[in-house]
Amino acid sequence: MAQYYLGECYECGxxxxxxxxxxxxxxxxxxKQKLAIAQHKLSCLYYEGLxxxxxxxxxxxxxxxxxxxxxxxxxxFFGVLLHNYDYGDIKLKNHVKAxxxxxxxxxxxxxxxRGERNAQFNLxxxxxxxxxxxQDMKLAARFY
Numbered sequence: 386m387a388q389y390y391l392g393e394c395y396e397c398g399x400x401x402x403x404x405x406x407x408x409x410x411x412x413x414x415x416x417k418q419k420l421a422i423a424q425h426k427l428s429c430l431y432y433e434g435l436x437x438x439x440x441x442x443x444x445x446x447x448x449x450x451x452x453x454x455x456x457x458x459x460x461x462f463f464g465v466l467l468h469n470y471d472y473g474d475i476k477l478k479n480h481v482k483a484x485x486x487x488x489x490x491x492x493x494x495x496x497x498x499r500g501e502r503n504a505q506f507n508l509x510x511x512x513x514x515x516x517x518x519x520q521d522m523k524l525a526a527r528f529y
Contacts, residue, residue, distance in 0.1 A: 388415040389423045396436075405436035416447065424451035425459040432466065457496065461504050464492035490517040497528060505529075 392411035395404045409430065415423035428447035431440045445466055451459030467489045490511055496504025509528035512521045 386415070386420065388412075388418075389420055389426070392423070392426070409436055416450075419450070419454070421451040421454040421456040421459060424448070424454075425456055425462065428459065428462060428466075452492065457499065457501065460492040461496045461501060461507075464489040464496075464504070464507060487517055 388411045392408045394401050396408035412423045412427050416427050424447040428444045430437055432444035448459055448463040448466055452463040493504045493508035493511060497508045505528045509525045511518050512525035
């Protein structure tokens, strides 16, 4: 956990000079120890290409690992990554072969049940368009 917090310090310049490379190094050390929050942080950084070369396969892998450990933010983000892939996000389509949208919907449902706004919005879109659930405009409106 300390390595993750050191990464945050270097990423944001808290008490040290800002150094994104050092931050990523510390996040990597924490992620290798299976710290879900570090895996999630790396997933976000790799997806956005912030401080690292955009590497979408790594973003998905880290996100899936963190989500598998139950990290709420990672479950939602993993769902978004998979959802974007299925809808033809060019960046993801070039790096990912296929994933099961049932995982996405299950993550959205789990997050929506906990009151997560992003998960509720994404679940509403699934109900609106009929993605892996029966199309239901009333349920869509409820989650919007």
